[in-house]
Amino acid sequence: xxxxxxxxxxxxxxxxxxxxxxxxxxxxxxIPLNGVxxxxxxxxxxxxxxxxxxxxxxxxxxxAAETAALIAAGLGLSVDRHIPELTERRFGPAEGLRAGPExxxxxxxxxxxxxxxxxxxxxxxxxxLEALAEEFRGGRVLVVAHGTLxxxxxxxxxxxxxxxxxxxxxxxxxxxxxxGWRLEYFxxxxxxxxxxx
Numbered sequence: 001x002x003x004x005x006x007x008x009x010x011x012x013x014x015x016x017x018x019x020x021x022x023x024x025x026x027x028x029x030x031i032p033l034n035g036v037x038x039x040x041x042x043x044x045x046x047x048x049x050x051x052x053x054x055x056x057x058x059x060x061x062x063x064a065a066e067t068a069a070l071i072a073a074g075l076g077l078s079v080d081r082h083i084p085e086l087t088e089r090r091f092g093p094a095e096g097l098r099a100g101p102e103x104x105x106x107x108x109x110x111x112x113x114x115x116x117x118x119x120x121x122x123x124x125x126x127x128x129l130e131a132l133a134e135e136f137r138g139g140r141v142l143v144v145a146h147g148t149l150x151x152x153x154x155x156x157x158x159x160x161x162x163x164x165x166x167x168x169x170x171x172x173x174x175x176x177x178x179x180g181w182r183l184e185y186f187x188x189x190x191x192x193x194x195x196x197x
Contacts, residue, residue, distance in 0.1 A: 005138030027091035045074030088146035125153030
């Protein structure tokens with residue numbers, strides 16, 4: 001018997017918002033889901049319904065909280081809690097901007113002036129996930145959060161740079177107390193295992 005069971009996480013980025021559609025940086029600005037986003041959340045239920053989930057948690061921002069509520073309802077569950085540490089990376093004065101001169105003027109190495117750094121966001125997100133792994137050891141946890149936060153946290157967990165995460169698709173990761181993190185699905189696609197040579 002494995003005395004150190006693994007904890008499985010479904011990590012889902014919220015559904016689309018108007019700012020996503022307009023390619024604006026959202027960060028910690030609380031922009032609600034749009035109709036497309038609500039549909040994406042409902043569609044995600046089918047992918048997640050084959051498994052039992054011990055807990056459903058989300059970021060407190062409304063786009064993630066509503067996505068979590070729609071998915072949980074579709075699974076016959078409720079959202080257990082909202083975790084402030086799962087809020088999107090704060091982009092400071094860059095929030096609301098889209099690519100262009102105004103955004104470029106704020107750019108500094110590793111991010112934007114007045115914004116939370118990638119390091120800070122990754123540490124905060126990964127700490128929240130590891131606390132959940134400890135609390136629900138051996139269980140299955142469904143987490144609804146944000147694209148940049150999940151990309152940075154997962155990237156830190158598995159030690160590589162990841163592409164941006166699509167709205168409301170499945171990312172599946174496993175946490176083992178000794179072996180650490182393993183990513184099984186990313187953006188809905190199975191990740192080819194790094195087989196030790």
